[in-house]
Amino acid sequence: MEISGLHRRKLYGRRKGPKLSRHQSCLLLTLLPQLVLKLEPGRDPRTYFPNTIEDVWLEIGFGGGEHLFWQAHHHPNIGLIGAEPYETGVAKLLSKVASNDVLPGTAAILAAQEKEKRAGSPRSREATIRIYQGDARDIVEALPDACLGRVFILFPDPWPKTRHHKRRFIQMDMLDALARVMKPGAELRFASDDSHYAAWTLERALAHRAFEWTATGAGDWQVRPADWPATRYEEKSLHGAPMFLRFVRSA
Numbered sequence: 001m002e003i004s005g006l007h008r009r010k011l012y013g014r015r016k017g018p019k020l021s022r023h024q025s026c027l028l029l030t031l032l033p034q035l036v037l038k039l040e041p042g043r044d045p046r047t048y049f050p051n052t053i054e055d056v057w058l059e060i061g062f063g064g065g066e067h068l069f070w071q072a073h074h075h076p077n078i079g080l081i082g083a084e085p086y087e088t089g090v091a092k093l094l095s096k097v098a099s100n101d102v103l104p105g106t107a108a109i110l111a112a113q114e115k116e117k118r119a120g121s122p123r124s125r126e127a128t129i130r131i132y133q134g135d136a137r138d139i140v141e142a143l144p145d146a147c148l149g150r151v152f153i154l155f156p157d158p159w160p161k162t163r164h165h166k167r168r169f170i171q172m173d174m175l176d177a178l179a180r181v182m183k184p185g186a187e188l189r190f191a192s193d194d195s196h197y198a199a200w201t202l203e204r205a206l207a208h209r210a211f212e213w214t215a216t217g218a219g220d221w222q223v224r225p226a227d228w229p230a231t232r233y234e235e236k237s238l239h240g241a242p243m244f245l246r247f248v249r250s251a
Helices: 022-030 067-073 088-098 111-121 137-144 162-167 173-179 196-206 232-236
Strands: 055-061 078-083 130-131 148-154 183-193 211-213 242-251
Touching: 022 088, 022 111, 022 232, 055 067, 055 137, 067 088, 067 130, 067 148, 078 137, 088 130, 137 173, 173 183, 173 196, 183 196, 196 211, 196 242
Parallel strands: 055 078, 055 148, 078 130, 148 183
Antiparallel strands: 183 242, 211 242
16 A cells, blocks of 8 residues: 555565465455555544544554454454554454454444444444554554554564664664654563564664663563463464563653
8 A cells, every 4th residue: 555655665575475265355355444544644543443542552563463353352442553564464363353253343343334234323333453454664654743552563574684684673763763653651562582683672772762671570571471462473483482572662
């Protein structure tokens, strides 16, 4: 999706995966348009959601959507924006949304809309999830200042080769951009099973005046917090023991 006024940039990583099932393909055509984030530079992100919400959180690269879906389920008053360019990941999240009967505003959205239409209801039930099938940097660039309460960057591609380190999402200029859109006291959560990328992130966040590391002991980064559900990628632990870093946006 091309957004007027935003810079074009190269997006690394896969966009397509294995062939989707018929059900997944159908969801991309029917459910995704209901949940897609239509970016407007400078727009208050709370207004992307039909109902009154208390805060907006952003997940950058949500993979199969396990974490994003869990957060939406447990925080019905929070608007969740998820960025994921990988089509299969988007389809997996849509499958979760379409099949769950508990998540507020998302369960069987198409059937609910049809039912309300027949009943003459003026409101349709829409999700507290918004999906952007593209580069998360577009979202960050379009957001106004101090509008996010939490940002998640969980198990991003570590790009382990030295010549590819410039492709890593965590860079000083990206921390500058995140600091701009995060509220004072907002939390940045980062996870990786690549010790080199975790050290890279920690080094840069500690050097940035806008972020403070919350850890007071080894358990704070070695043990996943209770409100931080495991993702399918985490369970694979491809590179080693996962590390969980939390930073607070200083005032």
